[in-house]
Amino acid sequence: MTSSTTADHGVALTERAISSVEADPLRLVLDHNRFAGPWLTQGRARPVPAAALAALALSGGRALSPSLRRWLAFDSGFLRRSGWFGPADGADGGLALTPRPLGEIARAEFGAGWGQTFDPLSERFAECFLLPGGSDSRRVLAVGEPDEYGEHPVLALDIDDLPCIELxxxxxxxxxADTAGVITVAGEGYSAAARDARYAARMRTHARNHLAGELSEDFTRW
Known part of the structure; x- marks a missing residue:
């Protein structure tokens, strides 16, 4: 396990991911899935204009996480392709974030049969955003109580054997940073970061806040 420094968290870590993407903008987000496309659409960063970014907020006026704000100042295309934005109410060309309940994302990604098993979690995870990742599984940013860096957890959704969510x-x-290859989170399983000295404390915080202290939750299909 690697000891933690400020470079391993928040905006500083996001800057490292940005530098990696800038060095090879047409590199695929996922080597195993070409449908996710390149990091930068047509190799060009598409930053959110400063005025629009200043006005952008999560539901209930909750502030964007520091890493999300920094990434959007660099590029919005990567997240646009994952369905993060819809048209703003105004006519000023602004942006509006379009979160979805966890069950809605699961239905869209897995189909109604498997997706409906995640519906009971929609109240707990009411504001989620899809991220590229996995083949049979999916990655979802779940907005809620942030950790000490102001960041929200990313969950893995899996339907192999028993459907489950895992931090x-x-x-x-x-x-x-991990997806861009800036860092390596070693170990087996979705929640390997919980055994990484850099991220263990943050993972425990999210486990307490979102999963009753556990790293995962299994549930039956019917």
Missing amino acids: MYPGLDVYL
Whole structure:
């Protein structure tokens, strides 16, 4: 396990992911899935304009996480392709975030049969955003009580054997860095970051806040 420094968290870690993407903008987000596309659409960053970014907020006026705000100042195309934005109410060309309940995302990704098993979790995880990742599984940013870095957890949704959700990353910052190859989270299983000295404390915080202290939750299909 690697000891933690400020470079391993938040905006500093997001900056490292941005530098990696800038060095190879047409690199695929996922080597195993070409449908996810390149990090930068047509190789060009599409930052959210400063005025629109300043006005952007999560539901209930909750502030964006530091890593999300920094990433959007760099590029919005990667998240647009994952369905994060809809048209703003105004006519000023602004943006509006379009979160979905966990069950709605699961139905869209897995089909109604498997997706409906996640419906009971929609009240707990009412504001979620899909992220590229997995083949049979999916990655979802779940907005809720943030950790000490102001970041929200990334969950893995899996329908192999018993459907389950599992805490995978303590924030978008770590998801971006790991997916871009800036850091390596060693170990087996979705929640390997919980055994990484850099991220264990943050993972425990999200486990307490979102999963009754556990790293995962299994449930039956019917």
